[in-house]
Amino acid sequence: MTDFNPEVPYNDLPSLPPAGDQIETTQILKSCIKSRVALAELKQAAELIPNSAVLVNALPLLEARASSEIENIVTTTDKLFEFADIAEDRADAATKEALRYRTALYEGSKMVQRRMLSTDMAIQICSTIKGLELDIRAESGTTLKNRVSGETIYTPPVGQQLLMDKLDNWADFMHDDSDIDPLVRMAVQHYQFEAIHPFSDGNGRTGRILNILFLVQHGLLDSPILYLSRYIIQNKAAYYRLLSKVTQEQDWASWILFILDGVEETCTWTTDKIKSIRELMEHTGQFVQKQLPKIYTWELVELLFKQPYCRIGNLVDNGIAKRQTASVYLKQLCDLGILREVKSGRENIFVHPKYIELLSGEENVWVYYAGVETETAVEAELAS
Numbered sequence: 001m002t003d004f005n006p007e008v009p010y011n012d013l014p015s016l017p018p019a020g021d022q023i024e025t026t027q028i029l030k031s032c033i034k035s036r037v038a039l040a041e042l043k044q045a046a047e048l049i050p051n052s053a054v055l056v057n058a059l060p061l062l063e064a065r066a067s068s069e070i071e072n073i074v075t076t077t078d079k080l081f082e083f084a085d086i087a088e089d090r091a092d093a094a095t096k097e098a099l100r101y102r103t104a105l106y107e108g109s110k111m112v113q114r115r116m117l118s119t120d121m122a123i124q125i126c127s128t129i130k131g132l133e134l135d136i137r138a139e140s141g142t143t144l145k146n147r148v149s150g151e152t153i154y155t156p157p158v159g160q161q162l163l164m165d166k167l168d169n170w171a172d173f174m175h176d177d178s179d180i181d182p183l184v185r186m187a188v189q190h191y192q193f194e195a196i197h198p199f200s201d202g203n204g205r206t207g208r209i210l211n212i213l214f215l216v217q218h219g220l221l222d223s224p225i226l227y228l229s230r231y232i233i234q235n236k237a238a239y240y241r242l243l244s245k246v247t248q249e250q251d252w253a254s255w256i257l258f259i260l261d262g263v264e265e266t267c268t269w270t271t272d273k274i275k276s277i278r279e280l281m282e283h284t285g286q287f288v289q290k291q292l293p294k295i296y297t298w299e300l301v302e303l304l305f306k307q308p309y310c311r312i313g314n315l316v317d318n319g320i321a322k323r324q325t326a327s328v329y330l331k332q333l334c335d336l337g338i339l340r341e342v343k344s345g346r347e348n349i350f351v352h353p354k355y356i357e358l359l360s361g362e363e364n365v366w367v368y369y370a371g372v373e374t375e376t377a378v379e380a381e382l383a384s
Contacts, residue, residue: 004248009140009158013166013195014250016173016188022253023184031260032181038267039220045274046225054281054305055274056106057084058359059225064101066229067208070236072147073097077360078351081309082344090345097129104128105209109224112217116175117210119167119198126199126206136163136198144197154247156197166196174214182218186211187259191246208232227270231262269364276364280355281305284338287369291336295329304338308352308359337369 004010017023049055061080068075075095083091083099091099104125111121119136127134137160144154157163170192174185193207208229215221232239235258242258245251285301300320307314315326330350333339339350358366 006152006154009155010195010247011157011159011162013157013192015166015169016192017180018188018250018252020250022251023188023256024180025253028184028253028256028260029181031257031264032183035183035260035263035267036220038264038271039215042226042267042271042274043220043222045271045278046222049274049278049281051302051306052223054277054302055225056223057306058277058308059227059270059273060102060105061098062359063105063208063212063224063227063229064098066227066233067205068094068098068101070208070229070232071204078309078356081356082349084309085307085314096131100129100131101205101209104206105212105224108209108213109216112213116171117213117217118171119164121213122167122193122198122206122210125209126202129202129205129209134199134202136160136167137200139200142197142200153244154195156195163196163198166192167198170196182214182220183260183263184256186214187256188252189214190259191243191252191255194243195247225270225274226263226266227273228262228266230269231266235262272364273358276358276366277305277355280358280366283368284354288333288336288338292332295332300329304333304352305355308355309344310339310350310352311347 046052046055061084062077065075065077065080073094075092075098079091079095080098080102083095084102107128108121108125111124115121123134123136140158142156142158143152144156145151146153157166170189173192174189180188190207190211193210194203197203199206211228212221212224212226215226216224238258242251242255246255281301284304285296285298288301289296297320299318300315303314303318303320304310310330312323312326312330315321315329316323320326321329330339331341334341334350338352338354340353341348341350343349354366354369358364
């Protein structure tokens, strides 16, 4: 036990790596193996989607919605897709903030392909989330309180130079301790970043983006498609309790196992989600080809999954049809029951309900279009 006082700034936050050998116990190393297998299966499933933009356009939006919800910034999947590819000024404040999270995740995934994670990158990510230029927190008086009781549960370190020194140590740990499994390092650095709490706001969301970017940087993911915030929402009390146990008791093992279990469970669920997306794409393509052979192209079907809130301009921009013809195509798809036309501001948009329901639902299931029960390639693989 430490002499931790939640009312006093935790300036004595220990440097990394943690003391002792509890971050790589036999149980942790076994859990790492299972998590790595699940990550490999997720990467393989993602590679089977012909156009990576389908997943990159969808899964980070789900992560953005969930990660924002952890901070009580609540929006819906429908709103995020509605405003994802247009100017965000018509969206409500919560949707704008979640979309900025998605942007920060995109930009961060590009940055880690060129350089290592760093304090500057964390500043840039948090600035994008908040929509303003930020720097490391200089003011005192920052505390974390229980939302129900108002009780102070943690006071992070104070002093900009002290925070910079601790962030330098945090970055060095991510880069230099290569003998520690990357998944363990991800869990350790996430605690440390949250404990340093370098910004006035946005620390939790920045930290969760850094988790995903760390996996991309180490080749455990090819793109930012891990929906880890879903697991945190489902286990929110445990998430905060185990963070606190590291602070008060230096119980690293329980925290690391929690994160590793989250990676494994999330990968398995996301892999199933991707397989369902692939099946629905194939079934939709077969349905359109049978019912509307004159307008069918795979590029048209694929666009309905890249842009589930589709506009006439999307077909034009992708070279599928000129404007008047594009309008006819979309209305025919509405008549067929694949799309639904809705009003959004001054324009009409064409929503893909079956796909939105699949993305939004906890269960990775969907229903065949009436009268067309064709075998998908995924089902064929399972039957063989």
